[in-house]
Amino acid sequence: MDATKRPLLIPPEFATYAEKHGIFEMYTKLLEQLLINKPDDPLTFLIELLKRDSDDAPQVVIMGPPAAGKRTIAKMVCNRIRAAYLTMDNLIQEAEIEIRKKAQEYIKKNETIPTELWLKIIKERMKSYDCIKRGWVLEGFPQTREQALALQAEGIYPKHFVLLDAPDTVLIERAAGKRVDPETGDVYHTTFDWPSNAEVAGRLEPVPGNSEDELVNKLVVYHRHIEGLKTCYSKILKIINADQPKGDVFAQTITFLGSRLRNAAPHNPRVVLLGPTGSGKGVQAALLANKYNIVNISCGQLIKQAIVDETKAGLAAKPYLEKNMLVPDAILLNILKQRLGQLDCVSRGWVMHGYPKTTEQGEQLVHAGFTPNRVFFLDVPNDSVIERLTLRATDPITGERYHMLYNPPRTQEVKERLRRAPKDSPEEVQKRLGAYQAFVDELTDYYVDAQHVNADQDPHTVFECLESMMVNPIPQRFDD
Amino acid sequence: MASDGKDKWPRQVDAHEYLKNHRILDLFDNFTAQLIYNKPEDPKKFLIDQLEKLKNARTTKLDFPCLFDESNIRSIFGMLDPTERGYITLQQYKEALMTLGVTDLDQHPAGGELDRINLDTFTREAKRGLARASATFEESK
Numbered sequence: 001m002d003a004t005k006r007p008l009l010i011p012p013e014f015a016t017y018a019e020k021h022g023i024f025e026m027y028t029k030l031l032e033q034l035l036i037n038k039p040d041d042p043l044t045f046l047i048e049l050l051k052r053d054s055d056d057a058p059q060v061v062i063m064g065p066p067a068a069g070k071r072t073i074a075k076m077v078c079n080r081i082r083a084a085y086l087t088m089d090n091l092i093q094e095a096e097i098e099i100r101k102k103a104q105e106y107i108k109k110n111e112t113i114p115t116e117l118w119l120k121i122i123k124e125r126m127k128s129y130d131c132i133k134r135g136w137v138l139e140g141f142p143q144t145r146e147q148a149l150a151l152q153a154e155g156i157y158p159k160h161f162v163l164l165d166a167p168d169t170v171l172i173e174r175a176a177g178k179r180v181d182p183e184t185g186d187v188y189h190t191t192f193d194w195p196s197n198a199e200v201a202g203r204l205e206p207v208p209g210n211s212e213d214e215l216v217n218k219l220v221v222y223h224r225h226i227e228g229l230k231t232c233y234s235k236i237l238k239i240i241n242a243d244q245p246k247g248d249v250f251a252q253t254i255t256f257l258g259s260r261l262r263n264a265a266p267h268n269p270r271v272v273l274l275g276p277t278g279s280g281k282g283v284q285a286a287l288l289a290n291k292y293n294i295v296n297i298s299c300g301q302l303i304k305q306a307i308v309d310e311t312k313a314g315l316a317a318k319p320y321l322e323k324n325m326l327v328p329d330a331i332l333l334n335i336l337k338q339r340l341g342q343l344d345c346v347s348r349g350w351v352m353h354g355y356p357k358t359t360e361q362g363e364q365l366v367h368a369g370f371t372p373n374r375v376f377f378l379d380v381p382n383d384s385v386i387e388r389l390t391l392r393a394t395d396p397i398t399g400e401r402y403h404m405l406y407n408p409p410r411t412q413e414v415k416e417r418l419r420r421a422p423k424d425s426p427e428e429v430q431k432r433l434g435a436y437q438a439f440v441d442e443l444t445d446y447y448v449d450a451q452h453v454n455a456d457q458d459p460h461t462v463f464e465c466l467e468s469m470m471v472n473p474i475p476q477r478f479d480d
Numbered sequence: 481m482a483s484d485g486k487d488k489w490p491r492q493v494d495a496h497e498y499l500k501n502h503r504i505l506d507l508f509d510n511f512t513a514q515l516i517y518n519k520p521e522d523p524k525k526f527l528i529d530q531l532e533k534l535k536n537a538r539t540t541k542l543d544f545p546c547l548f549d550e551s552n553i554r555s556i557f558g559m560l561d562p563t564e565r566g567y568i569t570l571q572q573y574k575e576a577l578m579t580l581g582v583t584d585l586d587q588h589p590a591g592g593e594l595d596r597i598n599l600d601t602f603t604r605e606a607k608r609g610l611a612r613a614s615a616t617f618e619e620s621k
Binding site: 014017018021023026027030031034035038042043044046047050051 | 494495498499502504507508511512515516519523524527528531532534535538
């Protein structure tokens with residue numbers, strides 16, 4: 001439709017609504033499926049699709065050279081995320097009898113199974129309930145670019161592609177000690193990963209076809225195809241070094257599976273920065289506001305502004321500030337509501353710091369209709385804060401600001417006349433730190449989706465970290 | 481799209497044709513309108529309901545799910561005719577239907593040449609246009 005003929009006026013609240021319910025992602029998915037399947041009756045098809053309700057179902061491919069630990073990791077991942085576990089072996093086992101026979105013939109003749117047959121098997125399997133509802137982890141397939149493209153043409157495209165990588169020498173060495181439990185199919189290793197259960201240990205068998213020559217041949221085939229696969233899945237690829245303890249490999253894999261692809265959904269950042277005094281909330285907020293053209297909302301500044309403007313709320317807050325007391329929540333919320341409700345905040349987004357300080361304030365904020373979509377904790381150890389703040393000083397004559405460690409004064413003369421701001425005295429800083437520590441645990445519990453940043457680094461490093469977290473969707477959490 | 485594009489990207493052309501034939505984009509436009517207006521707690525369930533309604537409407541050719549009903553159309557007419565003369569001008573008629581989202585309106589309705597369009601004509605045209613705008617599926621051949 002011509003936008004000039006029928007101007008689209010979308011109320012700003014709808015943006016929040018759409019973001020909360022993932023409307024954009026849902027549309028993308030529905031349209032994608034429509035275009036892949038091109039059903040004759042799109043209405044019925046869409047109803048079916050919506051009823052399935054499986055947006056968050058993981059779809060993972062775990063790939064790697066022989067003996068990289070694909071099976072071990074895939075099994076661990078499946079246990080954690082409760083997805084269907086698919087390997088080339090069990091796919092054939094569970095296929096329909098006719099197809100299974102065909103496939104087994106190929107295996108008997110020691111030939112590779114043609115891509116079309118694989119496609120048929122996998123397509124059938126993916127249609128089953130557990131794959132749709134709980135997602136799937138496909139191990140060791142596709143092996144070639146051709147297979148990957150064929151899957152893609154059928155609309156099977158994983159959300160994550162994990163590539164376990166290790167140097168060939170490591171793999172050859174590792175393969176020699178590989179043992180398999182014939183009953184469960186679990187993989188163990190004579191030196192690195194011996195089963196704790198004596199019964200299991202008793203029935204372990206060496207794997208056929210793992211001699212050095214055979215493995216070298218397998219590796220040659222693997223290296224021939226892996227580059228093609230990498231380009232195919234470049235957007236969702238994560239290479240994980242498999243030459244580590246399996247717990248580490250697993251931890252990295254799970255973290256990666258939690259990440260989500262950036263999508264083109266329009267979103268207004270509504271950021272809350274939390275952190276102790278001196279953690280750089282103000283600095284980071286200013287940087288974010290500047291780069292993304294969003295409104296920088298400093299709670300303290302707003303109160304002072306309100307007092308100067310002599311607004312009703314400002315006048316109410318004034319006596320508290322003069323007596324050096326905390327401004328009551330109700331007044332504070334009023335001031336914030338007025339600012340956040342203005343058009344620039346609604347249409348461009350905001351980054352707030354200095355609020356909320358307690359869980360109640362956080363709840364009130366949500367209640368007032370201003371739900372943040374990103375919450376960041378800037379974590380700094382107390383010692384660093386004290387070092388950052390108490391060593392700051394100002395030259396009363398030039399107004400120049402110094403820091404005893406990072407930006408010391410040049411001459412003795414200047415050094416002697418430096419003055420420290422009263423709010424930077426160790427006692428004051430301690431007091432503010434204490435106030436923050438009293439509520440930080442409670443806030444951490446309240447904001448479950450909050451992300452933590454190590455703020456004890458260069459401001460621009462912290463900024464980059466925040467940027468990536470703001471731009472990318474919030475990672476998924478897999479609870480045990 | 482140019483003909484050379486057709487040879488180059490057959491699948492893209494197919495996709496565009498599919499979207500056009502089944503009026504998918506109009507369908508999604510209407511979804512969005514409904515979502516903005518209703519803001520349902522569970523958008524998925526809501527959309528399923530909408531689709532079911534649309535499916536029923538397709539078989540019965542009645543009651544297309546639409547944001548506007550007859551009372552809305554009447555009140556628009558009332559707004560355009562505050563002195564209750566009983567008719568509006570051709571210009572007003574066109575603008576009003578456009579605002580409602582009727583794209584293929586009758587350019588020469590009854591009374592158009594006199595610049596006097598009465599409530600009946602307006603309601604009829606608006607209803608017809610709205611039904612067409614919300615009948616987002618392939619017209620049966």
